[in-house]
Amino acid sequence: MTGRPRDPAVDEAIRRAAVDLTEQHGYRGLSMEGIAALSGVSKQTVYRRYRSKGEVVLDALAGYAFTHLPTPDTGSLRGDLTALLTATFAGQQGVNGTLNRALAAEAVQDQAFAALLWEKLIAVRRESVRELLARGRARGEVAHPDDEFLLDLVYGPMWYRLLFDPAALTPAYAAELARSVALVAAGTRP
Amino acid sequence: MTGRPRDPAVDEAIRRAAVDLTEQHGYRGLSMEGIAALSGVSKQTVYRRYRSKGEVVLDALAGYAFTHLPTPDTGSLRGDLTALLTATFAGQQGVNGTLNRALAAEAVQDQAFAALLWEKLIAVRRESVRELLARGRARGEVAHPDDEFLLDLVYGPMWYRLLFDPAALTPAYAAELARSVALVAAGTRP
DNA sequence: ATTTCAATACGAGACGGACCGTATGTCAAC
DNA sequence: GTTGACATACGGTCCGTCTCGTATTGAAAT
Numbered sequence: 019m020t021g022r023p024r025d026p027a028v029d030e031a032i033r034r035a036a037v038d039l040t041e042q043h044g045y046r047g048l049s050m051e052g053i054a055a056l057s058g059v060s061k062q063t064v065y066r067r068y069r070s071k072g073e074v075v076l077d078a079l080a081g082y083a084f085t086h087l088p089t090p091d092t093g094s095l096r097g098d099l100t101a102l103l104t105a106t107f108a109g110q111q112g113v114n115g116t117l118n119r120a121l122a123a124e125a126v127q128d129q130a131f132a133a134l135l136w137e138k139l140i141a142v143r144r145e146s147v148r149e150l151l152a153r154g155r156a157r158g159e160v161a162h163p164d165d166e167f168l169l170d171l172v173y174g175p176m177w178y179r180l181l182f183d184p185a186a187l188t189p190a191y192a193a194e195l196a197r198s199v200a201l202v203a204a205g206t207r208p
Numbered sequence: 209m210t211g212r213p214r215d216p217a218v219d220e221a222i223r224r225a226a227v228d229l230t231e232q233h234g235y236r237g238l239s240m241e242g243i244a245a246l247s248g249v250s251k252q253t254v255y256r257r258y259r260s261k262g263e264v265v266l267d268a269l270a271g272y273a274f275t276h277l278p279t280p281d282t283g284s285l286r287g288d289l290t291a292l293l294t295a296t297f298a299g300q301q302g303v304n305g306t307l308n309r310a311l312a313a314e315a316v317q318d319q320a321f322a323a324l325l326w327e328k329l330i331a332v333r334r335e336s337v338r339e340l341l342a343r344g345r346a347r348g349e350v351a352h353p354d355d356e357f358l359l360d361l362v363y364g365p366m367w368y369r370l371l372f373d374p375a376a377l378t379p380a381y382a383a384e385l386a387r388s389v390a391l392v393a394a395g396t397r398p
Numbered sequence: 399a400t401t402t403c404a405a406t407a408c409g410a411g412a413c414g415g416a417c418c419g420t421a422t423g424t425c426a427a428c
Numbered sequence: 429g430t431t432g433a434c435a436t437a438c439g440g441t442c443c444g445t446c447t448c449g450t451a452t453t454g455a456a457a458t
Contacts, residue, residue: 060409066407119316174367201392201395202388211430252436
């Protein structure tokens, strides 16, 4: 009934191999075969845990990447957004950005994977900002009734630039975006 | 020097095959082999014209998809944006949306292709909106100095939803986005 | 307490198949 | 007759599955 338990070290080795390979050869150069080879396990062992290389990367990223999200409290919505976005953008410059873009590429071609990505990663980030909005609303800074739309306004430009021009995600861009979102949030919807 | 000229009918057949295959089997199911087979030419003939399936799709899309972009003139920036975005969003619901998402997936993994996509498709769309902004500026509706940022505010949310949840691109969403962009555009940057 | 047994994980490898990208010929158009 | 379009053939990579033999667990039987 129970059987032999899975080796946790193997989990770690697989995720590590996926990240390393992506860093070195790009997501293009990442393959299930390569992951198995580098982590020193058989393909079967990888396929037992993940159905695709996308799921491996997603798991690796969801694990340690955004556990250390700051949830700043500067006293104003604009300040909070600036702080959060600056930190988030900075985190997208290295391997992290490459992995995020890879996930987007995967999601685009696989509806089920898109749902998984949304749940495991995107929804989490949205929740952070939703919290900032709630605090702003309590302070009377947010009159706009549609949180979902405001969240799109925050993360839309980020993904847009992340996909097509990651270098544009500077602190200045974060500040400008934060300012604009705060402005829209302050207004009611006519 | 001259040699045998390329058959224009072959060009058309290749693009058509790529679109049809993507429509039927998704971008996942699209391959250079499949394109060659369906269009009734050899792989070599396809590779002579395009280096990847992404380039085929890009060429097919750049050709006929956005030649009929409306450049509305309703008298206000908000009205113009609403009209343009409503039309654009509507055009992203069918195969067109699938093809656009496919291009994004390709761009993410290939820097050169990203540049090509930007030039052939994205820059064109940005130019349309830039025109609307210029007209708005002439009318005194636009005080914000950074057109590039405003363009990101327009297209960022669109791509974000196009990637993760295409069904969200409704006329109501277009109107809301247009309203927000107009609001930000009206303010100066402090 | 020891033995047996079912269930599961693991490493290794083989497999058919899809697709890639290229090299090698043939032939049509100038 | 030179140029380049076109078709065929080929080696290579990766996919996803399958088969072995072995190892590790818990539970049931002795």
